[in-house]
Amino acid sequence: MMENPDSAAVKLVIAGPVGAGKTTTIRSLSETEPLSTEMPMTEAAMGDKTTTTVAFDFSTVMLDEEVPLFIYGLPGQSRFQHMWPIILEGAFGVVLVLDARDEALEGTCQEWLGVLDEIVPGLPVVIGVTKTDTLEAPSLRSLRSALASKGIVLPVFTFDARNREQANHVIRALLATMA
């Protein structure tokens, strides 16, 4: 099992479903290539499979000469949900990365927000919607109105996870909600 991170660490978590672009986002945010840590899983966690490995992303960005920012990717598959509270422990915020091509985008989003809020109530969250570049005229409208109808007001950004400036801007939005 992963160790509880140092309680003084400055920690950011990138969450979201499988293939949404979490690793890509972390890579764009990082100055160095992120690490993927392989984890042996217990029998209980895996159901009928006895062994497997899961790669979760980890990277650091130096805020100044002394203070590192730890960036963690939350493994997307729900069967790794038991790890989520551990990874989210002590994080100051989350970027929820969603794939614009997801046909059930609103549902996926609300599910994730629900889970995150259950683990860490009130955790600052921004939503980053990736892969809009693959759609002709991508629209956030239905996602926005789904959130608005629940009274949820948080930044929803479309961005290209491969673009460093845009990935940084998503973090700025997260920080702006906390400023």
Add this chain to the structure above:
Amino acid sequence: MNIDIRVAGTGEDLQKRLRLASGLLLAHKIRSTVRDWDGTRCDCVVVTGDDLFGQRVRAYAALKQIPVLTITRANDTFDPATNTIGDGAPLNLYVRAFLAILQAGDALSRARAPVASGEDRIGLLALSRALADREGDLLAMVDGIEVHILQSSGHVAARSQQDLEQAKDQLGSPGWQFRDSNGKPCDSCYFESLDIFMIRAGIRYGGMLPAFPVAEYRLGCWPDLGTAPDLVDPLRIASLVAKGHRSLDELAGLTGIDQSQVSGILWGFRAASLLVPEGRRDTLASRPESKARMPYANVFQKLASRFGLFQKSW
């Protein structure tokens, strides 16, 4: 509004016939003019299919998505599939041809729709007001350029990037006109984010605009600025408005951003429908008490400066 029909090298006789047909369109409550093609935008261009010039104009018009009526010597009928008409076809067939072509585009509804004249002298303000109580899409027109304001999808669209750029240059000027859009812009339109379009306009023309009455609004939606990483100040303004700061003084004081720029950004928010009137309280969920570990102020400062939260947008 007049339907603008242009003729590319079809000869004197034919031009006369086209003018007669244009006159007959009045019976359908359509005013139209027939003039020589000059390469600019129009509602329909008439070309001869049998010569090289006609073919060139037709190719160019296709590129610019200008509807074309092609004249041939082959017969005296009208073929709506190809918009081809014989040069000896009777006048009523020409009228039918024009009606068919104009119907396919949206020129007709534009010609017939009552056009509200923009009394507002500043395009962005006029636009903002035209959008104020409207859920649907809007067609905004200036200088012969059409910009579809697609609230339904969160885009602005025009026939080309150049059109959109020209429209942006006009957002500080008078002369904008509006009407309902049928929601379907041109087939291969150039799209941009509505939020970014409006907010950039607000920043650009902020100095010309009246002080935004921010106390009357609350933030309904954060702007989507994901693809505009240079726009940082609007993020900071959105954050403060979301937290309930409701005066320009306060917003300017807290951010160090010039008051007229704050106001401009807010006009941009308004035009992008990100602000809702304060009176309209929908379900406003109160977020639970945060259990997140907020970074200490000095750590937050480090994060903010590492990610450039306080850098100037312009």
